[in-house]
Amino acid sequence: GQQLNQSPQSMFIQEGEDVSMNCTSSSIFNTWLWYKQDPGEGPVLLIALYKAGELTSNGRLTAQFGITRKDSFLNISASIPSDVGIYFCAGQPGTGNQFYFGTGTSLTVIP
Amino acid sequence: DAGVIQSPRHEVTEMGQEVTLRCKPISGHNSLFWYRQTMMRGLELLIYFNNNVPIDDSGMPEDRFSAKMPNASFSTLKIQPSEPRDSAVYFCASRGGGGLGYGYTFGSGTRLTVV
Numbered sequence: 001g002q003q004l005n006q007s008p009q010s011m012f013i014q015e016g017e018d019v020s021m022n023c024t025s026s027s028i029f030n031t032w033l034w035y036k037q038d039p040g041e042g043p044v045l046l047i048a049l050y051k052a053g054e055l056t057s058n059g060r061l062t063a064q065f066g067i068t069r070k071d072s073f074l075n076i077s078a079s080i081p082s083d084v085g086i087y088f089c090a091g092q093p094g095t096g097n098q099f100y101f102g103t104g105t106s107l108t109v110i111p
Numbered sequence: 112d113a114g115v116i117q118s119p120r121h122e123v124t125e126m127g128q129e130v131t132l133r134c135k136p137i138s139g140h141n142s143l144f145w146y147r148q149t150m151m152r153g154l155e156l157l158i159y160f161n162n163n164v165p166i167d168d169s170g171m172p173e174d175r176f177s178a179k180m181p182n183a184s185f186s187t188l189k190i191q192p193s194e195p196r197d198s199a200v201y202f203c204a205s206r207g208g209g210g211l212g213y214g215y216t217f218g219s220g221t222r223l224t225v226v
Contacts, residue, residue: 033214042115042202042217043154088154090214098144098167099215101154 006089006102014110019076021105023089030094032072034063037086037104046087047074079109113137115218117203123224129191132221135184136205144215145178145188146202154202160186193225 035043049065089102180186204215
């Protein structure tokens with residue numbers, strides 16, 4: 001299957017700081033998604049990106065579809081304790097129905 | 112909308128027993144996916160269905176795993192016989208039609224422990 005590498009693997013930040021994470025692929029994707037997973041729950045969709053260069057925001061979250069179509073970025077501004085969780089990227093190559101998921105970035109926000 | 116509903120939320124079973132996980136997708140969604148999540152391997156796609164038909168089951172670990180979708184509102188994932196290495200969180204997700212780019216909606220998962 002497709003390999004999606006997320007970095008960093010984990011982050012420990014102070015409340016109020018901004019967060020940046022990224023996802024890279026060896027293949028071109030036509031759609032990128034960003035999910036957040038809270039403990040004991042399933043991943044929840046945060047942002048969807050549909051074309052190269054697209055920049056989309058959802059509150060304090062901003063995600064970008066990389067120009068090369070092989071990467072995507074997620075930024076969280078002014079982090080708060082409820083931002084804690086695991087963030088996953090997912091990419092769809094454009095053929096078939098399947099999304100491939102990244103390895104996840106675990107975020108801890110210290111009050 | 113009740114979302115994707117999975118049952119049970121937790122299952123503890125003895126090695127060798129049969130385990131059946133259940134999923135009710137969102138009404139109107141025509142694709143259904145079964146994922147397994149572990150610390151070591153992350154989210155792995157096991158199988159997915161379009162319009163109740165299995166499309167890709169290449170992620171199913173071995174013959175002990177089987178999945179069915181008898182109708183648009185119900186799917187099962189069965190493990191028989193179960194083994195300790197099957198312990199994981201199993202997620203069901205569904206997706207609506209309408210072209211590319213529609214993200215999955217996940218259920219809350221079933222945490223399976225095989226002892």
